[in-house]
Amino acid sequence: MNWITNYVRPQINSLFSRREVPENLWTKCPECGTMLFHRELSGNQNVCSNCDHHMAISPRDRFHALFDGGIFTEVKVPDPVADPLHFRDQKKYPDRVKAAQKASGERDAMLVAEGEINRTPIVAAAQDFAFMAGSMGMYVGNAIIAAAERAVKLKRPLVLFSASGGARMQEGMLSLMQMPRTTVAVQMLKEAGLPYIVVLTHPTTGGVTASYAML
Template sequence: MNWITNYVRPTINSLFSRREVPDNLWTKCPECGSMLFHRELSENLNVCTNCDHHMALTPRDRFTAMFDGGIFTEVKVPEAVADPLHFRDQKKYPDRMKEARRKTGEKEAMLVAEGEIGRTPIVAAAQDFSFMGGSMGIYVGNAIIAAAERAVKLKRPLVLFSAAGGARMQEGILSLMQMPRTTVAVEMLRDAGLPYIVVLTHPTTGGVTASYAMLGDVQIAEPNALIGFAGTRVIEQTIREQLPEGFQRSEYLLDHGMLDRVTHRKDLRRELITITRMLTGMPPAVAGDLPAPADLPVAEPSEQAAKPDATGDAPAPDAKK
């Protein structure tokens, strides 16, 4: 046995070998190209610290940042038919679903939850663009109906975060049927006199824009979000004209009356608290509102403090010597 080859050399190599760096420590901003450290980006709610570009945020991360203390309860959504059309393109539809669930860790493209923001009870629903482009299928329709029914039952406002590429082609006409279904769900809220607030995030397009995403009592959007029905090239080829710069971006839509506000992600929670409390007739939220501390017994004054001094007067507790 050659101990130099078998022991000394491997030991030296292990001491001086380069450590492997995980691939997920840094994220490249798609807008300005800056390399952002994952922890710093997460603390900034997935907003680029260099150019303020708003990147995608998963529904679970969004709810954790929005609800008081990051505490929320998921609302049960009825199951949808797994593969109603037995659709297949390059892959089978069930195989695509398995891949999306493995990639995102979520069951489907929408998450529904209930909780409090600024001591204001609400029901919230959010789409996950990383799950098959946030496409609207039967499950998403069921989720919005479940959210509306829960809001009506608890008499709470409904806040919806949209992020979708449109209807899910693997479900064909059944996905398009979710447009009238979700419109009826919004009407349930209107009949109950409950606010429906929509926050449009990048991107919100297709049949989602043509239905529940543009039916809110208050329409808010994140900065520079792409919002529209048809794509820019399709519109240009149809009308045979070049569209203005920034067309279908949230700032352009705000200037042309399709939105009420464009709000930075850091300010969105405070904005939603103000709007929901205003629409439900609640008083303004108190900054730093926390539960009152438990009543503590009043401490008895010490004998030394009660003992009079040479003048016959008890010294003040904060008297300087």
């Protein structure tokens, strides 16, 4: 009896026990509800193989698809003053930023990089809607200015992928000030005679649409 209890039963239980499945193994299509194997979805540029629904793409994945060989170099973006308004709703603003950084692995809602497309060097910037809805704050403003200055310095085109719900409310008027700041950055490119190409991705709304996304 002890042999059955101590050895046989645990073996049977382990045989039929539910195995742990990694959480990121499957992705559910928000349009048709089909469960898609993550690797297959990634290989199909985040497009559902059942209904052709286009899902969001992170800036890094977008750059891997955009640049030759998926090779790119990040452009450093100056860090702005953290929480200048000491904003708080249900959470403190710095806590929301830290949570978004942990979830996305990025510093903020925009990534800037340089690389080549068909051997033509360019500078690119991409917003991450997964980071606080891609909201435009001081960091995003700094990122666009850094991208424009880099493009002008190297005499390269700037390609920008927008994805944003608009201005970041936690930064108040400072967020709205990014509209004229980014407009000046785009004007720098035009005065230098450099191409400025904006790829509007879903969703692009609010102050982002009213500034650098439509210039």
